[in-house]
Amino acid sequence: MARAAVLRRLTWAIAEVVHLVDETPRVRSLTLDVPDWPGHLPGHHIDVRLTAEDGYQAGRQYSIATPTDGTRVTITVERLDDGEVSPYLTDVLEVGDSVELRGPIGGYFVWEPSRGGPLQLVAGGSGIAPLMAMLRARLQARSDVPVRMLLSWRSGEDVIYADELNAVARDATGIEITHTFTRSAPDGWTGRTGRLDREALAELAWTPSERPLAYVCGPTGLVEAVASALVDLGHDPGRVLAERFGPTGG
Amino acid sequence: MTDAIHVDGNALGGLLIEVFGREMTDARGCCASCGTVNPLGAMRVYRSAGDVIRCPTCGNVTIVAVVIRERTRVHLGGVRWIEPVA
Amino acid sequence: MSFISRGFQRRQAPAAPSDRVPPGQYVTRDFPVLSAGPTPRIGLDDWRLELVGEVDQPLSWSWQEFTALPAEEITVDVHCVTKWSKLDTAWTGVPVDALLDGVETSAGFAVAHSYGGYTTNLPLDDLTGGKAWVAYRYDGEPLEPEHGGPARLLVPHLYFWKSAKWLRALELRADDAPGFWEGYGYHNYGDPWREQRYSGD
Numbered sequence: 001m002a003r004a005a006v007l008r009r010l011t012w013a014i015a016e017v018v019h020l021v022d023e024t025p026r027v028r029s030l031t032l033d034v035p036d037w038p039g040h041l042p043g044h045h046i047d048v049r050l051t052a053e054d055g056y057q058a059g060r061q062y063s064i065a066t067p068t069d070g071t072r073v074t075i076t077v078e079r080l081d082d083g084e085v086s087p088y089l090t091d092v093l094e095v096g097d098s099v100e101l102r103g104p105i106g107g108y109f110v111w112e113p114s115r116g117g118p119l120q121l122v123a124g125g126s127g128i129a130p131l132m133a134m135l136r137a138r139l140q141a142r143s144d145v146p147v148r149m150l151l152s153w154r155s156g157e158d159v160i161y162a163d164e165l166n167a168v169a170r171d172a173t174g175i176e177i178t179h180t181f182t183r184s185a186p187d188g189w190t191g192r193t194g195r196l197d198r199e200a201l202a203e204l205a206w207t208p209s210e211r212p213l214a215y216v217c218g219p220t221g222l223v224e225a226v227a228s229a230l231v232d233l234g235h236d237p238g239r240v241l242a243e244r245f246g247p248t249g250g
Numbered sequence: 251m252t253d254a255i256h257v258d259g260n261a262l263g264g265l266l267i268e269v270f271g272r273e274m275t276d277a278r279g280c281c282a283s284c285g286t287v288n289p290l291g292a293m294r295v296y297r298s299a300g301d302v303i304r305c306p307t308c309g310n311v312t313i314v315a316v317v318i319r320e321r322t323r324v325h326l327g328g329v330r331w332i333e334p335v336a
Numbered sequence: 337m338s339f340i341s342r343g344f345q346r347r348q349a350p351a352a353p354s355d356r357v358p359p360g361q362y363v364t365r366d367f368p369v370l371s372a373g374p375t376p377r378i379g380l381d382d383w384r385l386e387l388v389g390e391v392d393q394p395l396s397w398s399w400q401e402f403t404a405l406p407a408e409e410i411t412v413d414v415h416c417v418t419k420w421s422k423l424d425t426a427w428t429g430v431p432v433d434a435l436l437d438g439v440e441t442s443a444g445f446a447v448a449h450s451y452g453g454y455t456t457n458l459p460l461d462d463l464t465g466g467k468a469w470v471a472y473r474y475d476g477e478p479l480e481p482e483h484g485g486p487a488r489l490l491v492p493h494l495y496f497w498k499s500a501k502w503l504r505a506l507e508l509r510a511d512d513a514p515g516f517w518e519g520y521g522y523h524n525y526g527d528p529w530r531e532q533r534y535s536g537d
Contacts, residue, residue: 010267010271010272012339014339045263047264048264050337050341050344051339051340051341051344052340052341052344052345052346053340054346056346058266058344058346061261061263061264082298082347082366083347084346084347085446088341088343092342092343092344097342098339098342099339099341100339100341101265102264102267104291105263105267105273105275106263106273106275106291107275107276107291107335108275108276108290108291108292109275110288201326207333241292242292270413278529294374296371296373296374297370298370298371298372298497299370299372299417299418299497299522300515300517300520302372304373304374309373309374311372311373314520316520316521316522318521318522318534319534323521325520328380
């Protein structure tokens, strides 16, 4: 998409909530209709700003979970217990409500099929959101870029987009998805448990000689560990891109 | 580990737009301390009384953003130059 | 009038002004961790606390020497310029008065230097007379690195950015020199009771 189009949308816009999906007990996806949205690339995020009646404002960033789709933008929000913004988005907003946002932002962490691969996607928890935009874009474009996706969850009930991921793993060619559970696995799970450490990455990720483009997203601790392990294993640091959700995100 | 309390320069994306008028996270910045060039989005942002951006290579401060009385000021003393993507 | 988000309220309302909560602050139960840089990791064997600058004799304490100094257990309220206040925080620390005991100086000012490069400045008066400590225990436990351990400056009557974490040295000076946040537009003194957050307040 034209860079000029990306630059145009620099001011706050008021978007309407058009669709809500409760992905897990703590996670909701919100589809927003944004007037004059110029389109975006997978990996871009938006700034969301809430304003209370007394003028108090709070803002957070949320990754766009869907490829560009006219004026529609979908974000996937995890409710943080002590959060200020996330509980509002997951529990208070209803279809028909409006929310103020700005974007698309974050040209550093974007991928589109023309950038090639192989693609290495690694996420912890709700960090999957921007990688889901990448995966969905790859499928939509019927690209043949091979993808390996590694997803770390705390427990079975934390898995976001479970049905869609299962369908992709089953039906799509050239896409491998591996889940691991760090606290408690689902009943009957025979797959992987434990963190995505250096050993796990050595086993599951593309090798450095395959020169993958790696996108790592999630809590700071996980992202740090995975990004440095990948570089340690021999991956080109310039091809390992990271997006960390810090503790101030709530 | 619990002390990694930084986020990425991406988290500053919106603020950089306000100051520069355009998307800047894929702009390249040259650290004034060590001379390494990195995308602003790869720099480490520590959030406290302001946002302190540090070079991912040497750790020195490149950029500091403070919001004082609702005005944003971005201090660029730690970068030698910034080059947006064409 | 800008757009209002239906049903949104701030999580923490400012507390009613009282003799314990300065203007514009809200009271928090947790202990936010805010830093201008990565948490330094200093082994106790390598740790030193130095007193330098306008003193007749620079002083240096090892961890053993420092923790052998007379310490006090104190409970104080702390106030961060980012608007959170935490009441009744319990610390163990060496009064700065004890560090300066017997030290001859004509200095009127001080700069606190942290491992990792952070600095903050204060009048020497605000470090003495029972107003400041170098704290090494919080809530009965050794002070955690993310909260400034092994030892941090504790100056509860000023905004908490003056309570430099990972304290490495106190530099006494004849003239004032702005520290890290002071140089970026924060108030040179920082009295929460006069809401001195920014330069010019």
